């Protein structure tokens with residue numbers, strides 16, 4: 001599903017954030033991308049979202065080299081991806097229901113589908129009873145559930161999470177992880193960049209470890225501790 005070939009990223013200020021990355025991620029995998037602060041995790045995520053372009057190398061998603069995409073083709077790439085960030089990024093003036101519905105409205109889904117799918121996805125993340133609340137009336141964990149619901153409501157093939165548990169306490173983080181595992185179990189490929197050692201070590205999933213922009217480990221059923 002995803003292939004990076006000899007990918008390098010140097011920012012304009014000269015910082016080399018990623019060096020010669022060669023990885024392949026198959027459909028249906030759950031992959032952690034770990035590494036210390038500054039190792040290149042967010043840059044890795046930004047390249048997949050095409051928020052940044054690599055300085056050299058190729059990135060294939062579903063056999064299409066996204067480094068060659070024209071500007072007008074980018075929305076079609078993103079339509080196939082859900083994204084979750086550490087800071088939730090919800091719209092403060094919209095309710096839980098409206099935040100999730102908005103993701104469907106911008107891809108011009110029918111009202112019929114919106115009315116069917118939004119309650120289903122809110123049920124899945126355990127927020128059926130909070131659909132009329134505003135983000136500031138929710139806990140951090142609940143806000144992240146809304147953000148997850150919004151990310152998956154259009155049924156993307158790929159879910160990309162950048163530190164999704166970074167602002168949450170350990171118990172709430174595990175709740176979010178269980179939702180992520182369930183999403184993955186239903187067939188969505190999940191890529192999660194994180195610092196959260198305990199989550200990674202418990203998960204026994206594939207772990208790609210970055211250090212100073214290089215992949216220093218790529219292990220099935222790996223652990224964060226391998227980095228040390």
Ligand SMILES: Nc1ncnc2c1ncn2[C@@H]1O[C@H](COP(=O)(O)OP(=O)(O)OP(=O)(O)O)[C@@H](O)[C@H]1O
Nearest residue numbers: 011012013015017036037038039040041042043044
């Ligand atoms: N827009 C930018 N311009 C210049 N340098 C950048 C930019 N974004 C990131 N960098 C640099 O690239 C390197 C990798 O940063 P990146 O944000 O990818 O790391 P990270 O592993 O996600 O770190 P953290 O865990 O702290 O978020 C760092 O040295 C960082 O300072």
